[in-house]
Amino acid sequence: MNTTAVPTPQSNKPTSRYTILDREAVKLKSVLGRWETLLALLLIVVFTVNSIVLPHFLDLYNLLDGTQNFSEKALIALPMALLIICREIDISVAGTLALSSVAMGLAMQAGFPPATLVLVALAAGCACGLLNGVLVTRFGLPSIVVTIGTVSLFRGLASVVLGDKAFTGYPQLMADWGQGYFFGIVPREFVVLLAFAALFAFVLHATSWGRRIFAIGNNPDAARFSGIAVDRYRLALFVLTGAMAGLAAFFLTGRIGSTRPNIATGWELEVITMVILGGVSIAGGAGTIGGVLLAILTLGVATYGMSLANIPGIYMTIVVGILLLATIALPRLLRARRVSK
Known part of the structure; x- marks a missing residue:
C-alpha cells in the first residue's frame, strides 16, 4: 500500500522579526512597570521643576550641602528596609538616636577620648536594638507595640538625664x-551613606543572608521549617537598626554640635516613609535598596527645593504624611482593581 506524504501548511506569519519586537515590548513594559522606574521618573520631574522655578537650585555646592539634611535619616532607612522586608518594624529609632547622643555626652564629660565616642554611640544603639529584638523574638510581642513603648522609654531617659540642659563642646573630630x-565639596556624611547603601544592596541582593531575609518576609513558617533561624535573623536586624541609629547620632551630634532632649524628634515617620516610598512592601517579602535610595534622593531634592523657596517645614511634614498614605494605599487599590476585572 502506497502512502503519500501530506505537506504541512506553512504559516503566513513572519516569525523572527515580530517575535523579537514582541519580546522587546514585553521587556520595555516590564521595566516601565517597575516601582524603581517610576521613582526615577519622579526624581527627574522634581529636579527639573525645581531647577526651572528656583534660580539657585542648580548650584553644585548648595546641592551637595543639601544632602546633609537627609543623610542621617537615610543611614537609618537602610536597615529599616531589611527589617520591614522581614515583616518587622522599629518605631523607636529616633529615641535610640537621642539616647545614643546622650551617651556620647556623658562619655565626653567622663573624659573618654574623642575617637571612642563613635563606639559609645554604636554600643548604646546596639543595646537599644537588642532590647527591642529580645522583646519581639523571645516573648513573641508585636514589634510595632514594643517599639512604640521603647521610643517613649528611650526618649524619656534622654530627657531625664538632660533635664533643661544640653551637652555642648564636643571634640573637633565629631565636627569634622x-x-x-x-x-572640599562632597559632605563626608553623604559619602558614608553611599558606601553603606552599596554594602546593604550587596548583602540583600547578592548573598544567602539576603535571600533568607526575603524568605522570612514571604513566609516565616516555611522559612523556619526549611532550617532558617528566623528569630536569630530578626534579632540581628533589630540590633543592626539600633547600631545604625547610633551611627546617625554620631553624625547628627557632630553636625549640630550639641545634644538636646528634642534631638531627631519625629524622624521615625520620615525614615519609614523613605522605606515605603522606596517600594518596600509593608507586608514584607519585597523591596530593593535601589528603590529606597531613589526615594531618599527624591524626598531630599523636594525638601531642598522647599527650603530654597522658604516654605515652612510643617508643609514638608504634610507632604511626608500624604506620601506615606499614598504609597501604602495605591498598590492595594491597583491590586483590587485588577481582581475586579
Missing part, C-alpha cells in the same frame, strides 16, 4: 565628620 567634606 558631621560638618566636614571630602575634596
Whole structure:
C-alpha cells in the first residue's frame, strides 16, 4: 500500500522579526512597570521643576550641602528596609538616636577620648536594638507595640538625664565628620551613606543572608521549617537598626554640635516613609535598596527645593504624611482593581 506524504501548511506569519519586537515590548513594559522606574521618573520631574522655578537650585555646592539634611535619616532607612522586608518594624529609632547622643555626652564629660565616642554611640544603639529584638523574638510581642513603648522609654531617659540642659563642646573630630567634606565639596556624611547603601544592596541582593531575609518576609513558617533561624535573623536586624541609629547620632551630634532632649524628634515617620516610598512592601517579602535610595534622593531634592523657596517645614511634614498614605494605599487599590476585572 502506497502512502503519500501530506505537506504541512506553512504559516503566513513572519516569525523572527515580530517575535523579537514582541519580546522587546514585553521587556520595555516590564521595566516601565517597575516601582524603581517610576521613582526615577519622579526624581527627574522634581529636579527639573525645581531647577526651572528656583534660580539657585542648580548650584553644585548648595546641592551637595543639601544632602546633609537627609543623610542621617537615610543611614537609618537602610536597615529599616531589611527589617520591614522581614515583616518587622522599629518605631523607636529616633529615641535610640537621642539616647545614643546622650551617651556620647556623658562619655565626653567622663573624659573618654574623642575617637571612642563613635563606639559609645554604636554600643548604646546596639543595646537599644537588642532590647527591642529580645522583646519581639523571645516573648513573641508585636514589634510595632514594643517599639512604640521603647521610643517613649528611650526618649524619656534622654530627657531625664538632660533635664533643661544640653551637652555642648564636643571634640573637633565629631565636627569634622558631621560638618566636614571630602575634596572640599562632597559632605563626608553623604559619602558614608553611599558606601553603606552599596554594602546593604550587596548583602540583600547578592548573598544567602539576603535571600533568607526575603524568605522570612514571604513566609516565616516555611522559612523556619526549611532550617532558617528566623528569630536569630530578626534579632540581628533589630540590633543592626539600633547600631545604625547610633551611627546617625554620631553624625547628627557632630553636625549640630550639641545634644538636646528634642534631638531627631519625629524622624521615625520620615525614615519609614523613605522605606515605603522606596517600594518596600509593608507586608514584607519585597523591596530593593535601589528603590529606597531613589526615594531618599527624591524626598531630599523636594525638601531642598522647599527650603530654597522658604516654605515652612510643617508643609514638608504634610507632604511626608500624604506620601506615606499614598504609597501604602495605591498598590492595594491597583491590586483590587485588577481582581475586579
